[in-house]
Amino acid sequence: MEDQSDRIANDYAHEEFYVHARIKKIEEENYRVKTFVLDAKIDTKPAAAPGQFIMVWIPGIGERPFSLLSGKPVSISVANVGNVSEALHKLKQGETISFRGPYGNGFEFAGCKTRDSKLLLVAGGYGVVPLYFLAKEAKAKKLKITVIIGARNKKDIIFEERFRKLGADVIVATDDGSAGFRGNAVDAAKKQGRDGLKNFDCVYSCGPEKMMYFLAIACRDAEVPCQLSLERYMKCGLGICGSCDLNGMIVCRDGPVFEGEKALSFSEFGKTKRNGAGKTERI
């Protein structure tokens, strides 16, 4: 006979929506980015993947999605650009962060699993976050990693040292030439080695959508598969409310990582996005 107490535990257990974790460590990445390492692990099976995100809740202020920097321990890097990130930046070591997730589909190594596989990671600004998580996993698989970090200015380049410590080839590109290659990350990618993008087996990217749009086209021309982490205005993170709509796809559930070809099939990709009211805005 079924144990009655088990039934109650399974059917009626009080569901906690959030995980509450102490901040173990805070690292300043630059003038407006901080990394928060939490006293929590994501033990889902399969494990949290690079490109997946968590929803972080600051009671009384709001809830926002943040890309995972790591699942074990749970870590995020936060640019101080809005009210929730501002509140996060005020938190001190030992204080609590509440989150739920991970959600969404992350990057995959499909087609790039062997030791000879050459990966190119193209990051724009804070797009380094999921790509660093990816690079760590790629290193564990002994894959060869080249990373391009693009930003407007030298002071916006973050994670350069982190990637170097992993043994990745790192190329920095700035719009104003204040560090590394003068120009955007996509142009830097095209100028890699003798054959540009053709040198690589898989390309991964996260950053401003215009950048990823041109990268996806360049990858199509070079016949190299690419995966992109896209972003839209998210509210529920659960695939229900539909506010993160992108051409009828729900980014929080169907993405945020899409294959380049798939992304290019979206008429809105690289061109328009929706605001919190669902109104179309140009990118």
Add this chain to the structure above:
Amino acid sequence: MPADISVNLMGMKMKNPVILASGIADVTKKSLETAVRNGAGAVTTKSITLEPRKGHETPAMVRTNSGFLNAIGIANPGIDEAVVEFSGWDGAGTKEKAGAPLIFNIAGKDVNEFRAITEKLSSSKIKIDALELALSCPHTPGYGTMSGQNNPESTAEIVRTVRSIVSVPIIAKLSPNISALGEVAKAAEKAGASAINMGNTLGPGMVIDLERKSPVLSFGCGGLSGPAMRPIAVRCVYDVYKSVKIPIIGTGGVTYGKDAIEMFMAGASAVGVGTATYYRGPMAFSEIAKEIKEWMGTHGYSKLSEFVGVAHGRSK
């Protein structure tokens, strides 16, 4: 002969009785096309208001054991943008799959706003198959039950006003949170409604985070959807069926085909489905439709109408 699950609802021809309910991934035309591709028999837009609304701050949604609370706050781009967004609806059918009619859902603060939205709608080029009036949102100040649109007088006034402007079928979407449900439904019918959608989310309810000692939703409370509210939705449909002759769309907790069958037995002619897309994925519409058909097959029914309202016995 295989069971026929097609429905003619207020003259609206549907390949199956499973309707995408308002508020679930329906702010864009392409998201409605996705629902049709995933098997919806008809699709409903997000509630559209006179002005654009960003809605409530997040968290706007929280999960419980058997349902969700939401306080989205009627986020929508407003009627001017919406008539452009949803114009040119052609059913989104393909060679292999039939398309689906479009139900346009609107929400106004009062009768004047409902009039203004409907006038904008009727003077635009948009072609819709039915107009649904959200008289029942439980979590947005100034709208639905928070502005008293849940009594017979207000319901009749709004329905009558909208009826005088448009000729398309009108669906009155009611709240399950009121006791004189039959009276409200009757008032809607008498004022010219073509169908009742029974109904909106339940509550509002509240979830408190134990560690934060605070309600999770930024608005504090929100409407309950999902399996937890199904028995109440079924009872509401049952009550409304006793009061009106116009068809009823049963909405609330329908997650599996048998949930829909239960709604039909209570008196619904079609079902609204929303939260089920979380539990069963985006294909919930076609799955539920398939399960309805299978159940009818094993129980010897060839048409849905054969068992609509059977739970009431032979006399209505």
